[in-house]
Structures are given as C-alpha cells and as structure tokens.
Amino acid sequence: MIVDEDGRVRSWTEAPSKPRFRLPAGAIDAHCHVFGPAAAFPFSAKAKYLPQDAGAEALFALRDHLGFSGNVIVQASCHGTDNSAVLHAIAASNGRARGVAVVDPAIDETELELLHKGGIRGIRFNFLKRLVDDAPRAKFLEISKRLPRDWHVVLYFEADVLEDLRPFIDAIPVPVVVDHMGRPDVRQGPGGRDFRALRRLLDSRDDIWFKASCPDRLDASGPPWSDFARSVQPLVSDYRDRAIWGTDWPHPNMQDMIPDDGALVDIIPAIAVTAEEQRKLLVDNPRRLYWPGED
Secondary structure (H helix, E strand, O other), X not given: OEEOOOXXXXXOOOOOOOOOXXXXXXXXXXXXXXXXXXXOOOOOOOOOOOEOOEOHHHHHHHHHHHOOOEEXXXXXXXXXXXXXXXXXXXXXXXXXXXXXXXXXXXXXXXXXXXXXXXXXXXEEEEOOOOOOOOOOHHHHHHHHOOOOOOOEEEEEOOHHHHHHHHHHHHXXXXXXXXXXXXXXXXXXXXXXXXXXXXXXXXXXXXXXEEEOOOHHHHOOOOOOOHHHHHHHHHHHHHOOOOEEOOOOOOOOOOOOOOOOHHHHHHOHHHHOOOHHHHHHHHHHHHHHHXXXXXX
16 A cells, blocks of 8 residues: 555556557546545545545546546545536546536535536436445435436446335436446356346436446456456447446555556457447447537
8 A cells, every 4th residue: 555644545556557459539538536636626524535646637647648538537535525626627628528526415506507617417426335424315316307408417336235226216317327337246247146237227228327447346356357358248238329438547445456557448348349339438428428419
C-alpha cells in the first residue's frame, strides 16, 4: 500500500503499460473518476476512504496514453454530493468529457440545470453498504422523475441485492445504467445465478444498460482475468447495443491490488470479439448516452 505523509492512499499505477489493443477512433472511457486535488476540491467529511490527488490533468494524460478520445467522469463517493471536481474536469476537457453526478435528493431544478450546463448527463445511486450510510429509495425515485432531458440513472450495487432492488429499478422512469454489471461472481460462468439475474433485468426493459467493466475488482485471478472474459463476453455479444466500458481509474479502494490500465484495455477484445462489437462498446453506445444528437 502506498500512503503519503497525510495518510492518503494511492490506488493507481504511475506507469501504466501501453495497450497492445488499438482502440477504435472516437473511443470513450465511459467510467472513470477524479480525486481532488483536495486543496481545491476537499473530500467529504463523510468519506469512507481518503485517496491521494488524481485530478483532471492526470486523467487526461492517461486518456491520451491509452488512446481514448474522451471520458465519462463519475462522481466518486469520497467527494459526497459536491460535484465541483467533476465539473472542473469536464470544463477543462474541451468538450471531450461528460459526467455523472451524485446529488442530494432535495436538489432543485435550477441546480439540476446548472449541472446539465456543466456537462452532467446522469446521477448515480450507490447501494454498496461499505460506501454509503443509507439508501433512501423513495427519495431517489422522486428525483429520478425530475431529471433533465436525456439524463439517466446509474446504479451501483452488489449481485445479492438485485432481486430486492427490482421493484425500485422497475419504477425508475428514465434509462438505467448498471455499474460493473452489479458485481456478479464471474467464477459462476455466463450461465451462473448472478448473470441469469442480470439478464432477466436487461430483458425486462430495453433502456437498461450495463458497464462491462472492472475485471480487476471482479476476478481475483489477475490478468488476463479469464473468468471475467469467459463470463462477460456472451453478455456483451447478446446485448451489444446496451454495453459500455471504462477503466475505473483511479480505481477507488484498489490500493492493495493496483491494476495496470494498459492491461485493462487489452481485455477488451476478449469481451467484444468483433470490430462491430468493439465499436458499439467503446464509441457508438457511450456517445448515444452522453453526447446524444451530437454525432
């Protein structure tokens, strides 16, 4: 574990490899974060982890190193409901980034419109108990009914709570994106219980999407994350119009198993095996969600 003098941890490598896989033109890293810098954008007093600074400049350097054209920056839980770091990064991207915010359910329409103007296109509801203190589902559902046009809801949960969440998900009136596929147990294989439950969810509505991401979190075997690839590839193929992908940089809470971002990119052809699937996963689908009408 790499810890600085202030006790803040680093969860990303400072020297990622150069991917062997060549990304298609216009590829989007559709799930990444920024941390601070804390001097300008302090962490929440309720933060469950305190990372070292990983701001916009570092994110865009990684984007260029890996070969991506743009980013979707998701509010990290360590910043709570203050989305200033994300908004700053979007503004610094010259139109090459969009964002997903975390908001207080009591937010008003004026504040939502300001987020929209700042490049936010969705809000995230986090149901991981280790990261949040409560889950006010009724309040979450109410705000999902007040979102600006072309916004969606991103849900982060673990596979064992999916069935309990189904009535809540079914009631969300806007598109839904499932973070990291709901953290299924990839050792079960593509026909396992967790993937069957996710497929039932995807089949219930044609506006539910998923992020085929985070092999480093979901497959403890390490690169080339064979269980992840074996389990996720059929899902990407069968739902190719609703899959997106992201690095998850700077990998919150992964300080004990820091992944190589170049190796993460190199798993893409193992889960999206054709050029068509790769283009949908990395270009067409994220642009439909985050840059609608701007093709």
